[in-house]
Amino acid sequence: MQIEFTSEEMAFRAEARCWLRANVPAGERPIHSDRALDIREFDLEWQRKQFEAGWAGISWPSEYGGRGVSLIEQLIWHEEYARAGAPRAGSCFVGLSHAGPTLIARGTPEQQAFHLPRILRGDTVWCQGFSEPGAGSDLAALGTRAEIDGDELVVNGAKIWTSYAAIADYQELLCRTEAGSRKHSGISWVICPMDTPGIELRPILTMVGPNDFHFCQVFYNDVRIPLANVVGEVNDGWNVANATLGFERGTGFVADQIQNSELVERLIAMARGRCGLDGLSPAIDDGDFASRLAMSRAEMAGVRAMTYATVSRAANANPGPEGSLVKLFFSEASQRLRRLGVDLLGPEALELSSDAGLTTPYLRSYAASIGGGTSDVQRNIIAERVLGLPRAPRP
Amino acid sequence: MIDMEISSEQRQIVDSVQNLLADALPYDRFVPRPTPVPNADRAVFTQFGELGVFGLGLAEASGGVGYSLVEEVLVARECGRFLVSPAVVATMIGVHVAHFAGDRSHAEAMMRGGTPVAPALAFAPAATHFAGKYHLADAEGAEWALLWSEGGLALAHRDSWHGAQNMDSIDSTLTLTRVAVKDIMPPLRVPAANGLWRRAQLLVSAYLTGLAEAALDDSVGYAKVxxxxxxxxxxxxxxxxxxxxxxxxxxxxxxSTIFAALTDQAEGPDADFQAIAAKILASDAAFRNAAVNIQNHGAYGFTGEHHAHLFVKRAHFLDRFGGDATYQKRRMLAANAPSSDAERSSPVDGLAG
Known part of the structure; x- marks a missing residue:
C-alpha cells in the first residue's frame, strides 16, 4: 500500500497544470437557457482548444484518438482541471463520457470513424434519451417503440429529462424494437440525429429559477432513423447501454469533488471574515457553523480518500457496485455543504440578484441525489449487490 | 503508485489476528449478568505479544517486527471488530512511547504483553503538559496508563495515579477509574511534534472503523434471517x-483512515489534516452504526442479552480517547488544508508490497 505519485505522474501533473492554467477560457460559461446557442458555442470552443493541444478524450484509448493515459493520470487531470477553474464539460459531457465510449465498445468501424473524431474535436453535441415519463429508476420499463420498416426504424414515444436536447446534434436513444417484449430484452441502442423530422421538444422549467430550462421532454412522432444507426445488435440495447457504465472507473466526478473541497475552504474563509448572528464576532465562532464546517471539511477529505481507493481498486479489477458508495456519500455530503453555504450567507441567500454565487448552485444541488441514479437506487444496489440482502418482492 | 489495496502479506497478518480473536475472544465472552463483569481480555495479551501485535510497527533493530503504521492500523481494526479491551490500542502505542523515550526494557515488557497499558481519557486535554484529571479504562491489572494531551503522549506508571476512585462504568465490561496525574512531564513521553499522536489517532480511528463494520455485519446477518x-x-x-x-x-x-495512514507514511504535508478527518469520520460511523444496529434488532437490540449495546458504549470510550468529536472538529478547523501545490513527491517504496 502506498499513495505516492511516480515521477512520470508528477511530470504529467506539471504538464497538465501548466497547459490548463494558460488555456482555461477567460470568460464565464453562459448558464441561462435563453442563451442555449452561446452555451453550445462556448462548450464546443473549449473542447476544440483541448483537442488541438492533444488533451481531448483523456480517458479514451489512443487508437480512437484519445489521450490514452493511465487511470491515475486521468485522476490527476481531473484534479488539475478543477483547480485551474476549467469549465465543466457541459453539453460535451454525454458525447465524451457516454456516447463516445459506447461507440468505442460496441460501434461498427463506420460508426466509430464518423462520430468519434467529431466528438473529440468539438464538432458535435450529444444528448441522452434513456428516461421516460413512466420509466425513471425502473429504466427497463421504457416503452418508446421503434418498428423496423425496411432499412429504417420508425420511432414513436417520448423521452424526458434530456439535458441539452435543444442544442444537441445526436441522441443516444433507447427504444423497444421487439413488440411485446418486457424488461431488459427487446431494447435497442440507436444513434438518433436530432434534426430528424417528427422530433419535438418541450423545454422543462427546473426548480432553480426563472428561465432555467435545463432539460427537455422529447416527443417522437413517426421518426425515421436508418437501421444502420443501431449500435450493437438489434434487441441487445440493454447490454450496450451497460457496456460503459464503469468506463471512467471512479474518475468521472473527480472535478466535482475538487470543486466541493475548494468550496469548503471558501466557506471557512467566509465564516472567518463575516459576522455571525450577534453582528460582532465572526460566524466561525458560532458553535453550529463551526461544527458543520468541520464536518464538511472532514467529509470532503473522506470523499477524496474514497475516490483514491476506487481508482486503486479499478487499476486491478473491474469496477463493482462499490461506485455506488461514493456516489451516495458524495451527493448527500455536497448537498449538506451547499445548504451550509446559504446559511452562512444569511439574509442575502434570498436575493438571487445579490447572489454571492452560492444560492443558485445550492438550488441546483437538489438534483445531486436524483440524477445519475437516485440515492434510493444506490442504496438498493449497495444493499442487494454488496451486502447480499434479499431483493424486495416484485410483482 | 496509488495502491490502497491490502497486499497478500498484509492479508496474512490480518488473518492470523482474526483467527486468534475468533478463537480466544468471541462475542459470547460477554455473558449477560445482573452485576458488572469486567472483561478478561488482558489474559490473552501474552498471546498477542507472541503473535507480534504489540511490536508490529517497531523496527526489528529495536526488537519489533519491523512493519509500519499501516499494518498496525489493520490490526487495530480487527480489535475493534471483536471489541477487544481498548487497552490493546494503548499498549500498541505505549511500546512506541517507551521506545522513543529510550526505555528499552519497558518497551520489551509491553511488547510481550506482560504489562498492559490502560488508555487515559483526559477530562480536558492540557495544552503543553500532562498533569490533570483522567478516566482510566480497564486499568485493573494495568501497569501503565497512556496519557494523551496536546503536548504529546506519555506513560504514567500506576504508582503515579493519585486518588484512584472506581466509578460505575457506562460499559459494565470495562472498569472505569478516576485518577489525578500530578507529573507535569512524566519521564516516558513523546512530544506532539514527533507525530506519534497521529499513529495513536489512526489506531483509535481503525478500532472505531472495525466497530462500525462489526455493527454492520451484525445487522446484515440479522436482517437476512x-x-x-x-x-x-x-x-x-x-x-x-x-x-x-x-x-x-x-x-x-x-x-479515510488508511488514506491518512499512507499520507503519514509518505510524510505528506497534510498528514495532520487527514488524521483529524479520519477520527471525525470514524467516530461518526461508529456511533451511528451502533445506534442503527440496535434499531435493526428491534426490542432484542435494547436488551443486555445481545451485544449490540456494547458497540455504543465502546464507541464512547474510543471517541474520548485522544479527544472527542467536538474537540476533533475544533482541531479540524484549525488544521492547514492540503495545499493543491504540495503534492506528494519523491516516491519511496512502501514497507509491505
Missing part, C-alpha cells in the same frame, strides 16, 4: 437502506 410479514426484514427498503448507509459510513471511515 429475521422474518416478519413472511419475509426477511432485509427485503424491506427501510431496513436495507439503513444497512446501505451503514456500509457507506464504514467505507468512508476505513478509506
Amino acid at each position: 429475521r422474518e416478519q410479514f413472511q419475509q426477511p426484514i432485509g427485503a424491506f427498503q427501510a431496513v436495507k437502506h439503513r444497512c446501505a448507509d451503514m456500509l457507506t459510513r464504514a467505507s468512508v471511515a476505513w478509506n
Whole structure:
C-alpha cells in the first residue's frame, strides 16, 4: 500500500497544470437557457482548444484518438482541471463520457470513424434519451417503440429529462424494437440525429429559477432513423447501454469533488471574515457553523480518500457496485455543504440578484441525489449487490 | 503508485489476528449478568505479544517486527471488530512511547504483553503538559496508563495515579477509574511534534472503523434471517437502506483512515489534516452504526442479552480517547488544508508490497 505519485505522474501533473492554467477560457460559461446557442458555442470552443493541444478524450484509448493515459493520470487531470477553474464539460459531457465510449465498445468501424473524431474535436453535441415519463429508476420499463420498416426504424414515444436536447446534434436513444417484449430484452441502442423530422421538444422549467430550462421532454412522432444507426445488435440495447457504465472507473466526478473541497475552504474563509448572528464576532465562532464546517471539511477529505481507493481498486479489477458508495456519500455530503453555504450567507441567500454565487448552485444541488441514479437506487444496489440482502418482492 | 489495496502479506497478518480473536475472544465472552463483569481480555495479551501485535510497527533493530503504521492500523481494526479491551490500542502505542523515550526494557515488557497499558481519557486535554484529571479504562491489572494531551503522549506508571476512585462504568465490561496525574512531564513521553499522536489517532480511528463494520455485519446477518410479514426484514427498503448507509459510513471511515495512514507514511504535508478527518469520520460511523444496529434488532437490540449495546458504549470510550468529536472538529478547523501545490513527491517504496 502506498499513495505516492511516480515521477512520470508528477511530470504529467506539471504538464497538465501548466497547459490548463494558460488555456482555461477567460470568460464565464453562459448558464441561462435563453442563451442555449452561446452555451453550445462556448462548450464546443473549449473542447476544440483541448483537442488541438492533444488533451481531448483523456480517458479514451489512443487508437480512437484519445489521450490514452493511465487511470491515475486521468485522476490527476481531473484534479488539475478543477483547480485551474476549467469549465465543466457541459453539453460535451454525454458525447465524451457516454456516447463516445459506447461507440468505442460496441460501434461498427463506420460508426466509430464518423462520430468519434467529431466528438473529440468539438464538432458535435450529444444528448441522452434513456428516461421516460413512466420509466425513471425502473429504466427497463421504457416503452418508446421503434418498428423496423425496411432499412429504417420508425420511432414513436417520448423521452424526458434530456439535458441539452435543444442544442444537441445526436441522441443516444433507447427504444423497444421487439413488440411485446418486457424488461431488459427487446431494447435497442440507436444513434438518433436530432434534426430528424417528427422530433419535438418541450423545454422543462427546473426548480432553480426563472428561465432555467435545463432539460427537455422529447416527443417522437413517426421518426425515421436508418437501421444502420443501431449500435450493437438489434434487441441487445440493454447490454450496450451497460457496456460503459464503469468506463471512467471512479474518475468521472473527480472535478466535482475538487470543486466541493475548494468550496469548503471558501466557506471557512467566509465564516472567518463575516459576522455571525450577534453582528460582532465572526460566524466561525458560532458553535453550529463551526461544527458543520468541520464536518464538511472532514467529509470532503473522506470523499477524496474514497475516490483514491476506487481508482486503486479499478487499476486491478473491474469496477463493482462499490461506485455506488461514493456516489451516495458524495451527493448527500455536497448537498449538506451547499445548504451550509446559504446559511452562512444569511439574509442575502434570498436575493438571487445579490447572489454571492452560492444560492443558485445550492438550488441546483437538489438534483445531486436524483440524477445519475437516485440515492434510493444506490442504496438498493449497495444493499442487494454488496451486502447480499434479499431483493424486495416484485410483482 | 496509488495502491490502497491490502497486499497478500498484509492479508496474512490480518488473518492470523482474526483467527486468534475468533478463537480466544468471541462475542459470547460477554455473558449477560445482573452485576458488572469486567472483561478478561488482558489474559490473552501474552498471546498477542507472541503473535507480534504489540511490536508490529517497531523496527526489528529495536526488537519489533519491523512493519509500519499501516499494518498496525489493520490490526487495530480487527480489535475493534471483536471489541477487544481498548487497552490493546494503548499498549500498541505505549511500546512506541517507551521506545522513543529510550526505555528499552519497558518497551520489551509491553511488547510481550506482560504489562498492559490502560488508555487515559483526559477530562480536558492540557495544552503543553500532562498533569490533570483522567478516566482510566480497564486499568485493573494495568501497569501503565497512556496519557494523551496536546503536548504529546506519555506513560504514567500506576504508582503515579493519585486518588484512584472506581466509578460505575457506562460499559459494565470495562472498569472505569478516576485518577489525578500530578507529573507535569512524566519521564516516558513523546512530544506532539514527533507525530506519534497521529499513529495513536489512526489506531483509535481503525478500532472505531472495525466497530462500525462489526455493527454492520451484525445487522446484515440479522436482517437476512429475521422474518416478519413472511419475509426477511432485509427485503424491506427501510431496513436495507439503513444497512446501505451503514456500509457507506464504514467505507468512508476505513478509506479515510488508511488514506491518512499512507499520507503519514509518505510524510505528506497534510498528514495532520487527514488524521483529524479520519477520527471525525470514524467516530461518526461508529456511533451511528451502533445506534442503527440496535434499531435493526428491534426490542432484542435494547436488551443486555445481545451485544449490540456494547458497540455504543465502546464507541464512547474510543471517541474520548485522544479527544472527542467536538474537540476533533475544533482541531479540524484549525488544521492547514492540503495545499493543491504540495503534492506528494519523491516516491519511496512502501514497507509491505
